[in-house]
Amino acid sequence: MSGPHDFAVRGISAFALAPHASTASRPTFVTIASRPSVRGGTAGINKSVSTKSRSEIFFAEGLDKRGSRGAFDLPDETGQELGFFESWCTILFMTNHAFKIGESREQASLLPARIEDYVGPDNPVRAIESFVCALDLSKLGFRHSDRGVEVGQPPYDPADLLKLYLYGYINQVRSSRRLEREACRNLELIWLLKNLRPGYRTIANFRKENWQALKAANRSFVLLIGELGLVGGTLVAVDGALFHGNASKESIFTRRKLAEQIAKLDKEIEAYGQSLEANDAAEAKQRSGGQGDGKGDGDDIGAKVEKLMAKRSRAKADLDRLEASDEGQFSKTDPDARLLSKGDQTIAGYNVQSVVDDKNNLIVVSEVVNRSDAGHLHAMAKAAKEVLEVETLQALADVGYYSSADLKACEDDGIIAYVPPFEGNGILEKQGRFSRKDFIYDSATDVYRCPAGELLRPTKARFTNTSGRVESRYLSRKAICDSCPLRARCLAPKSNQRIIARWEHEDVLERHRARMQSAGELMRRRSAIVEHPFGTIKCRAGYRHFLVRGFNKVRGEWSLMALCYNFTRVLNILGFDRFVAFMAAKTHASRKAVVAGVLKCIQLALRSFWNPFRSHLAINQLRSAPIG
Numbered sequence: 330m331s332g333p334h335d336f337a338v339r340g341i342s343a344f345a346l347a348p349h350a351s352t353a354s355r356p357t358f359v360t361i362a363s364r365p366s367v368r369g370g371t372a373g374i375n376k377s378v379s380t381k382s383r384s385e386i387f388f389a390e391g392l393d394k395r396g397s398r399g400a401f402d403l404p405d406e407t408g409q410e411l412g413f414f415e416s417w418c419t420i421l422f423m424t425n426h427a428f429k430i431g432e433s434r435e436q437a438s439l440l441p442a443r444i445e446d447y448v449g450p451d452n453p454v455r456a457i458e459s460f461v462c463a464l465d466l467s468k469l470g471f472r473h474s475d476r477g478v479e480v481g482q483p484p485y486d487p488a489d490l491l492k493l494y495l496y497g498y499i500n501q502v503r504s505s506r507r508l509e510r511e512a513c514r515n516l517e518l519i520w521l522l523k524n525l526r527p528g529y530r531t532i533a534n535f536r537k538e539n540w541q542a543l544k545a546a547n548r549s550f551v552l553l554i555g556e557l558g559l560v561g562g563t564l565v566a567v568d569g570a571l572f573h574g575n576a577s578k579e580s581i582f583t584r585r586k587l588a589e590q591i592a593k594l595d596k597e598i599e600a601y602g603q604s605l606e607a608n609d610a611a612e613a614k615q616r617s618g619g620q621g622d623g624k625g626d627g628d629d630i631g632a633k634v635e636k637l638m639a640k641r642s643r644a645k646a647d648l649d650r651l652e653a654s655d656e657g658q659f660s661k662t663d664p665d666a667r668l669l670s671k672g673d674q675t676i677a678g679y680n681v682q683s684v685v686d687d688k689n690n691l692i693v694v695s696e697v698v699n700r701s702d703a704g705h706l707h708a709m710a711k712a713a714k715e716v717l718e719v720e721t722l723q724a725l726a727d728v729g730y731y732s733s734a735d736l737k738a739c740e741d742d743g744i745i746a747y748v749p750p751f752e753g754n755g756i757l758e759k760q761g762r763f764s765r766k767d768f769i770y771d772s773a774t775d776v777y778r779c780p781a782g783e784l785l786r787p788t789k790a791r792f793t794n795t796s797g798r799v800e801s802r803y804l805s806r807k808a809i810c811d812s813c814p815l816r817a818r819c820l821a822p823k824s825n826q827r828i829i830a831r832w833e834h835e836d837v838l839e840r841h842r843a844r845m846q847s848a849g850e851l852m853r854r855r856s857a858i859v860e861h862p863f864g865t866i867k868c869r870a871g872y873r874h875f876l877v878r879g880f881n882k883v884r885g886e887w888s889l890m891a892l893c894y895n896f897t898r899v900l901n902i903l904g905f906d907r908f909v910a911f912m913a914a915k916t917h918a919s920r921k922a923v924v925a926g927v928l929k930c931i932q933l934a935l936r937s938f939w940n941p942f943r944s945h946l947a948i949n950q951l952r953s954a955p956i957g
């Protein structure tokens with residue numbers, strides 16, 4: 330018998346009959362080494378054969394051994410007996426296993442394994458590879474990306490570390506130590522990193538040092554989403570979600586907390602002071618009576634008081650620092666983490682603001698802040714408008730974003746905001762009194778009409794309220810109110826006229842209120858649009874807290890998470906093949922542009938070299954030409 334297949338069978342058969350293999354385990358060694366398919370598809374290259382075919386192979390091998398004695402140099406009779414015994418064992422044990430049995434770890438491969446075969450042709454890691462390869466990392470600002478050949482140990486390519494992080498964040502592996510472990514044992518990562526195994530410090534430093542570049546990478550993916558036509562660019566929803574920081578609630582101090590701590594420490598110090606005095610008196614009594622050694626536990630108490638005093642002075646210094654700043658709280662662990670509340674939830678961490686496009690629930694803009702949602706509507710919607718490159722944009726938000734200043738700024742920038750109006754605490758309604766909405770404004774005559782049909786006219790002077798809004802005040806006439814039958818429902822007990830304040834841009838709020846009358850359907854869509862990414866990130870990816878500290882690093886980490894969400898979503902929407910083909914075309918186009926640029930440079934260099942030479946030749950020719 331000849332040919333590669335036979336050669337493989339002979340080799341395998343010889344291995345199965347080797348003396349080190351036990352009878353029970355021999356059948357499991359019987360494999361046929363086959364070449365992997367063109368695109369791999371499985372990590373291994375050895376395929377187990379069926380029970381029947383294995384038996385046949387053994388019989389065939391027995392015959393072959395008897396015939397040629399090429400595989401083993403056994404005497405004929407011994408060989409016959411052994412061959413029969415082996416075949417019998419093969420049939421017996423291969424058909425009577427209680428469970429499926431894996432391959433032996435001692436199994437040698439006849440062909441060397443290729444890293445390329447570790448992942449299938451449509452494995453998502455290939456999409457990560459295609460995306461990162463299409464990025465211009467030096468343009469995005471990744472450290473070492475434009476490094477040339479230099480002396481010393483070369484660093485890891487930022488492209489490889491970015492691939493590692495993308496893979497990790499998509500697959501819920503975020504810590505640098507876990508990423509280090511996975512890079513050594515995970516076949517997909519071994520494929521992605523070409524068997525590079527960076528240490529956890531290198532991995533952690535990459536995330537810390539490249540926070541700006543990670544933000545830029547996230548932005549570039551949003552632009553890519555736009556190129557792919559996956560964003561509508563007409564309707565977005567804005568919302569915030571709280572994420573735990575790398576700090577505990579106890580590590581964050583507010584003024585009230587510090588004041589309470591100081592008061593508590595004062596009480597403790599006072600109590601210890603009293604016991605110190607009592608101790609001194611007892612010691613003095615003992616000394617005068619000649620009893621004992623005159624030493625009480627005053628030393629212990631003194632040390633404790635000293636400790637408490639030191640603690641108090643630290644708390645006082647913190648309180649003074651807080652009062653000197655315009656901050657309401659500070660953290661000793663993460664300087665930018667804050668105690669934040671939403672509904673019945675209070676966390677020590679950050680508020681992640683996101684703007685989500687309604688077409689495919691993709692995050693177009695996101696930012697990490699450490700305040701509540703209020704005051705972020707305009708900034709977020711404007712950033713989304715710029716990214717989407719549209720003239721007008723409809724932005725949906727919940728009542729937490731209601732801010733007259735934001736609504737005005739949105740209107741000025743061509744953003745049509747839909748935010749449920751904040752109705753206040755409804756105290757007047759609860760008291761059965763007329764609220765502001767019972768007074769109708771007449772823009773033609775610039776007056777308010779009260780429920781009794783009387784007019785409230787503006788004062789000449791304008792006022793600036795506590796929040797900085799410039800307002801006009803509209804007053805009812807005292808004489809009319811005195812005799813009004815609705816007075817009890819309109820005025821406060823000690824008041825004799827009604828005052829309505831009107832913001833100088835109140836017309837913006839009136840248009841907004843009118844818009845909100847018919848925005849029921851849009852507001853129902855709001856939660857469906859914006860809750861999708863947060864729900865997916867928190868529940869599917871299990872991402873509820875940051876691993877790093879400080880705004881910059883936290884923003885970098887969030888960018889990674891947002892990028893991974895968008896990446897997974899785009900892959901689901903487009904499909905693997907279309908995405909990879911698109912990225913390949915992009916890579917090809919950018920390489921073509923680079924080559925064209927290099928060729929142009931060479932052309933210019935050659936021209937600058939050739940021009941003086943040509944002039945020199947021409948002059949020489951002129952000189953050598955006969956005159957006349």
Ligand code: SF4
Nearest residue numbers: 779781805810813819
């Ligand atoms: S009390 Fe004065 S402002 Fe109020 S409803 Fe009567 S007339 Fe109008």
